[in-house]
Amino acid sequence: MSQDTLKLQPEVEAEASLSLEARFKSLEAQVLQLQSALNQARPLFQNSPGASFLLNRQGRVLDVNMRGADLLRSTREVLTGRSLLPLLAPGSQGTLTALLARVAEGRGQQAGEIQLQRPDGGVLELAVELAAHEGSGESVLLHLTLTDVTAFKLAHRALWSTQQAQELELQEMIVRLRQLYEEFENVVLVSGREMKSLITRAENFMVLSQRHPETPGHLDHVEEALQQTRNLLESLKDYMQIRFLRTRLRSVSLAQVLHEVLKDVHDQISDREVWITNDALPTLNGDSQVLKIIMREYLSNALKFTRTRPQIRIHVVVQEDATEYRIGMEDNGIGFSMRQKKKAFELFGRLHSSSLYEGTGLGLAVVRRLCERFGGRAWGEGKVNQGATFWFAWPKTPEQQ
Known part of the structure; x- marks a missing residue:
């Protein structure tokens, strides 16, 4: 060994000694810092409003706050070091074990529900939130929060x-x-x-x-x-049959319906001067029987109350918006007072004397009920001696009721 080497060895040893001392002081400072952080975190953990537990991956309690101990009706000293699994109802032990494994494997925060069997025989329904606290592998620490949802479950x-x-x-x-x-x-x-x-x-x-x-x-x-009594009985029979009429939705041409209705009332207009016109009639999503009953009742009503006119004019009006069609039967008959408009559609409602105009007062009530079955409505407008228009509104997307 050279003389120069012998001179350097004490200097190297001195430098190494200083390096170890610096490292020791650094580690000591880190320990003190961690201890300080732990001292600050422990009161937060102990006094947190939720029932909190610090577990290992096997479910053994490493620490528990006051709320958690109270929830289990125990103490921190008794619970520390014990496994939570034996405290659970048999069906919940596998649930908690699976949640612990998922968090320990790094699959993120987990949530679920378990039942806890109390020493007094009572059962607690608990919502579980489980997350990794620190560490990894076998040394991972898990933070468990329990929320009592028994009252909610009951x-x-x-x-x-x-x-x-x-x-x-x-x-x-x-x-x-x-x-x-x-x-x-x-x-x-x-x-x-x-x-x-x-x-x-x-x-x-x-x-x-x-x-x-x-x-x-x-x-x-x-x-x-x-x-009149016989006519009333026939009307009641028809009304009952219509009330229980089986219907189904399909595309129905209102022009075809009007054509069939005109054939039905041919005898009523054959010896009279009658002009029946109409706007372009739409195709409705409805039931053909129902629409035929409505159109026939409105047309018969118009023919009845235009009887005194030398020339009868009836026009079918069509209005449309985004949600419905409004179909009106307009006539030049005797009309009616708008103060009586609601009465027209009531059962046995009459706007004119039965001695002058035949009928039982059931026809328009039938129309109103049929329209309502499909989400529509019916009403009338008129002026005395200036004619009337009876309307029905039919939804573009009807729903049977």
């Missing part, structure tokens, strides 16, 4: 039970209403047949009575009343 079950009971009750009510409808329909039809039989007997008696020379003249009024 309320949810109670609400679900109530909803199920209400749905069952609703179904029973629907069945009962259907039975009542069928019973009502049957009663009306049977009663109608019986009343028609009685009316027929009364009419036969009237025919025999009129052959007798001493028959009182006022029996003519009785005969008229019997005929």
Whole structure:
């Protein structure tokens, strides 16, 4: 070894000694800094508003705050070092184990629900949030937050039970209403047949009575009343059949519907000067039977109340917007006062005396009900002695009710 080398060795050793001392002081400073951070973090952890636990990847409690200990009705001293898994209901142990494994594998924050079995036999429903605290692999520390959702779960079950009971009750009510409808329909039809039989007997008696020379003249009024009663029964029968009419949606040409209705009323206009015109009629998404009933009722209504006019003019008006078509039957008849517009569409609603204009007051009520079944509406506009227009609005996208 050279003399120069011997001179350098003490200097190298001195330099190494200073380097180790500096490193030691640096590590000591880091430890103190970590200890200070831990001292600051521990009160935050202990006093946090949520039930918090510090676990290892096997689910053993390394630390727990006051809220967590209270939730489990235990103490920090008792829980530290124990596994949480035996405290859980059997079905929840696998859930927590799976959540711990996912977080430990670096799959991010996990959430779920577990049940905790208390020593007093009670069960807590808990929402779980689990995230990695620090470290990795076998040394990873996991931060667990538990939220008691027992009251929410009980309320949810109670609400679900109530909803199920209400749905069952609703179904029973629907069945009962259907039975009542069928019973009502049957009663009306049977009663109608019986009343028609009685009316027929009364009419036969009237025919025999009129052959007798001493028959009182006022029996003519009785005969008229019997005929009105027969007409009313026929109208009620038609109304009941329409109420339970089976319908289906399809494309319906309103021009074709009007053509068929005009053929139906041909006898009413054959000996009268009648001009019937129309705007371009659309194709509707609807039921052909329903639209035919509506158009026939409106046209018959117009023909009835134009009877006193020497020349009858009826025009079918069409209006349209983004959501619906509005179809109006405009006439030059006797009209009506707008103060009575609601009455026209009521059951047995009449705008004019039955002694002057026949009818039972059911036709427009049928129209209103049919329109409402498809989300539409019906109404009338008029002026006394200046004609009337009866409208119905039909949605472009109807929904059967």
